[in-house]
Amino acid sequence: MRIQNRLNRRVLSTVTSAAIGVSLVVAAPLAAQQGGGESPVTYADLADLALPAPLTITAEIRKMSQIDPSRTGPIKQGWARVYVEAETKSLLAGSSTIGEKLKYLADVKLTSKGKLPKMKGQQVVIFARPVPGRSDEIQLVAPDAQMPAAWVDTTSLRGLLSEKLSPDAPPEITGVRDALHTPGNLAGEGETQIFLKTKTGSPASIAVVRTPGQPPVWGLSTGELVQIDARPPRPGTLEWYRLACSLPATLPVEAQLSTDPRLRQQASADYAVVMQQLGTCQRKREF
Structure with a gap:
């Protein structure tokens, strides 16, 4: 931090302006808005940045200059730390006042020739924190928290941000607490309840019936009562992200409440159904 203050006392942090959106509707990589093809970021990449960011901003880069590598401290190979000046276009999320002009530090990936990419005039989406008392300065939430706006579906981004701010937003999942399979009266009938750990301690559970x-049916309940009509979350939603990107790949042995090997095996099999239907939490960010 001392190094950063020396470089620019009025700019905090080592993070990049990022293009991000509120709610993406697919778990697979997003299609770029210009030129087609596959986006270098996925829904999970964007959620990783948008959820902890107090500010989500669209801006246009006016000036970008590389900081002397000898004064920046460690930087990932193939990247450079830059000082950025940008013009605010819109505040997508956040209650802090920001200026028409913004200043911040960012890490950007160099071209194949080892040069800075040409970004002057490019619109970006930025995930950041405010700097107290300085409306023209921000601190990015991650070194790569600046992305070309063309990578982001703004409508989807707004959806993610809306889910984030909703009082009904699913809690942050931190693991599996307990799991128990209860057989039914008929062969092949039964229910597995999987109780989840959450960051806030609020209740969350998965029931596989x-x-x-x-075929087995399952869904997430986030209150004290189990929702009998709960169904698997749609990929590219905050509920999907909370599960797919937080749950362990297999049911932890220590979470099993039953001592009966058959019931333990069925609980593990039902957990595997959940993970298979959720699919992979794909990330492509390099940091």
């Missing part, structure tokens, strides 16, 4: 001759 099996009916003879039917």
Whole structure:
């Protein structure tokens, strides 16, 4: 931090302006808004940045200059730390006052020739924190928290931000607490309850219900009562992200409440169904 203050006492942090959005509707990589093709970021990448960021801003870069590598401290190979001046276009989320002009530090990936990319005039989405008492300065939440706006579906981004601010937003999942399978009266009938750990301690559980001759059905409940009509979350939603990007790949042995090997095996099998249907939490960010 001493190094950063020496470089620019009026700019805090080592983070990049990021293009991010509120709610993306697919778990797979997002399509770029210009030129087609596959975006270098996924829904999980964007959620990783948007959720902890008090500010989500769209801006246009006016000036970007590389800081002398000898004064920046460690930087990932193939990247450079830069000082950025940008013009605010819109505040997508946040209650802090920000100026028409913004200043911040960022890390950007160098071109294949080892040069800074040409970003002057480019619109970006930025995930950041305010700097107290300085409306024209921000601190990025991660070194790569600046992305070209063309990578982000703004409508989807606004959706993610809306989910984040909703009082009904699913809690942050930190692991599995307990799991128990209860067999039914008929062969192939039963229910597995999986109780989850959350950051705030609020209740969250998954119920997997099996009916003879039917595929298993499951869903997430985030209150004291189990929702009997709960269904798997749609990929590219905050509920999907909370589960797919936080749960362990297999049911932890220590979470099993039953001592019966058959019931333990069924609980593990039902947990595997949940993970298979959630799919992979794909990330492409390099940091």
